[in-house]
Amino acid sequence: MLSRRGFLLTSALAAGAGAVPTGSAAEKKRRASTDDLRDWGAVRRQFELDSRYIHLGLFFLASHPRSVREAIESYRRQLEANPLHTVERLVFGGPQDYIPAKVCNAIASYIGGSADDIALTQNTTTGLAVIYQGLPLKPGDEILTTSHDHFVHHEAIRLAVERSGATWRKVPLFDSYDAISADGMVERLRKAIRPETRVVGVTWVHSSSGLKLPLRRIADALAVVNRERAPERRVLFVVDGVHGLGVESPDIVAMGMDAFSAGTHKWIFGPRGTGFVWARPELWSVMRPLMPSTSSAELFFAWAGEKPPEMPARATWFSPGGFQAFEHYWAVPTAFEFHQAIGSQRITERIHELNTQMREGLAKMPHVTLYTPRSTELSSGMVCFDVKGMSPQQVVQRLAERNRILASTTPYAVPYARVAFGIQNTPDEVEKTLAAIRSMA
Numbered sequence: 001m002l003s004r005r006g007f008l009l010t011s012a013l014a015a016g017a018g019a020v021p022t023g024s025a026a027e028k029k030r031r032a033s034t035d036d037l038r039d040w041g042a043v044r045r046q047f048e049l050d051s052r053y054i055h056l057g058l059f060f061l062a063s064h065p066r067s068v069r070e071a072i073e074s075y076r077r078q079l080e081a082n083p084l085h086t087v088e089r090l091v092f093g094g095p096q097d098y099i100p101a102k103v104c105n106a107i108a109s110y111i112g113g114s115a116d117d118i119a120l121t122q123n124t125t126t127g128l129a130v131i132y133q134g135l136p137l138k139p140g141d142e143i144l145t146t147s148h149d150h151f152v153h154h155e156a157i158r159l160a161v162e163r164s165g166a167t168w169r170k171v172p173l174f175d176s177y178d179a180i181s182a183d184g185m186v187e188r189l190r191k192a193i194r195p196e197t198r199v200v201g202v203t204w205v206h207s208s209s210g211l212k213l214p215l216r217r218i219a220d221a222l223a224v225v226n227r228e229r230a231p232e233r234r235v236l237f238v239v240d241g242v243h244g245l246g247v248e249s250p251d252i253v254a255m256g257m258d259a260f261s262a263g264t265h266k267w268i269f270g271p272r273g274t275g276f277v278w279a280r281p282e283l284w285s286v287m288r289p290l291m292p293s294t295s296s297a298e299l300f301f302a303w304a305g306e307k308p309p310e311m312p313a314r315a316t317w318f319s320p321g322g323f324q325a326f327e328h329y330w331a332v333p334t335a336f337e338f339h340q341a342i343g344s345q346r347i348t349e350r351i352h353e354l355n356t357q358m359r360e361g362l363a364k365m366p367h368v369t370l371y372t373p374r375s376t377e378l379s380s381g382m383v384c385f386d387v388k389g390m391s392p393q394q395v396v397q398r399l400a401e402r403n404r405i406l407a408s409t410t411p412y413a414v415p416y417a418r419v420a421f422g423i424q425n426t427p428d429e430v431e432k433t434l435a436a437i438r439s440m441a
């Protein structure tokens with residue numbers, strides 16, 4: 001006999017992600033509160049940021065806008081009042097209440113593609129582990145990556161090859177920051193592919209330098225390589241997309257990668273501790289889950305019947321299971337609604353305008369070395385630089401102490417000073433930051 005919980009779980013999942021109606025009264029109210037976002041001052045007022053500072057590291061970990069805070073608070077209250085019934089209804093209840101599907105729907109409606117191909121994770125890091133540990137790698141296979149990726153990306157690869165017996169290799173995509181071109185990077189990556197290369201793993205926007213990679217063009221180059229290969233020997237394209245999501249165009253699935261990991265707690269300003277992986281369904285079907293999932297009925301039934309699951313793997317098998325910080329998870333759709341209420345295109349234009357203003361200002365200063373490319377084709381929401389005669393730490397410290405400007409250093413072997421202008425910032429804040437850096441000459 002199946003438990004009630006198991007049965008309900010099935011009924012919720014059998015309905016599929018697409019069947020969940022959206023728009024409860026509470027959601028409609030929240031949406032209404034995000035409607036008045038026509039000017040950037042109104043957007044800024046949605047955040048409870050300490051107004052004594054100029055905040056230039058808001059991508060680091062999200063401060064939540066009002067609607068997200070309210071959504072979290074409303075779910076938190078429900079959990080405080082009655083954790084058992086709240087979880088039974090929203091996680092193990094009928095399809096109309098099943099929140100994980102709403103979360104996947106919200107993400108899919110933003111990035112394109114199907115909600116069925118999304119696994120929910122806690123952050124970009126967990127997602128990268130889910131991908132690399134899940135890939136069917138074996139001795140003789142190779143993962144090709146670049147020297148510019150984040151520690152957690154390289155570490156996810158290192159741990160995966162250690163277990164699978166595959167190997168990995170890092171290649172630089174350029175020799176110096178003043179000689180970066182899209183053509184050059186695509187060509188370098190393409191030339192670095194060897195017969196044993198099974199995966200190419202890159203980062204959309206580098207948090208080491210602010211460089212944005214031409215993902216579509218890399219995908220096209222890999223498609224040419226794959227034309228000569230049997231389907232099971234295809235080179236898979238894996239992307240750490242956390243600093244592109246919420247800044248660049250949301251047509252992410254259409255860019256042609258095989259798997260994409262991002263946190264929703266950076267540029268989407270979603271609940272802290274939330275993220276996702278999107279992958280092509282054919283890829284999910286040959287991958288192996290890293291952790292037990294508690295959102296897949298067929299896994300539960302296979303277990304109850306004391307046999308292994310009979311069907312191929314799918315995305316929900318890869319969402320790390322067990323109880324979660326539910327009030328945060330459930331509020332993820334509200335963050336996407338907030339973003340969409342402002343408008344993706346407006347957000348992209350605004351972030352590019354502010355960061356271009358910053359790059360152009362820095363480029364005029366002889367005592368500054370700018371690492372981020374000046375073109376918007378190769379840059380995004382971050383600007384990385386050095387001031388002659390000062391360490392990046394000294395630059396950041398001075399900005400904070402003298403000017404109340406909160407910048408960061410890049411967490412890489414060679415660190416730089418880094419500022420990032422997001423939807424909460426203004427052209428005036430760019431000018432104040434430029435003036436502060438000018439005074440360091």
Ligand SMILES: Cc1ncc(COP(=O)(O)O)c(C=O)c1O
Nearest residue numbers: 123124125150203207240242263
């Ligand atoms: C490029 C890149 N990837 C991954 C991460 C880790 O992100 P998360 O905290 O969502 O795991 C970071 C952190 O800022 C990053 O810069």
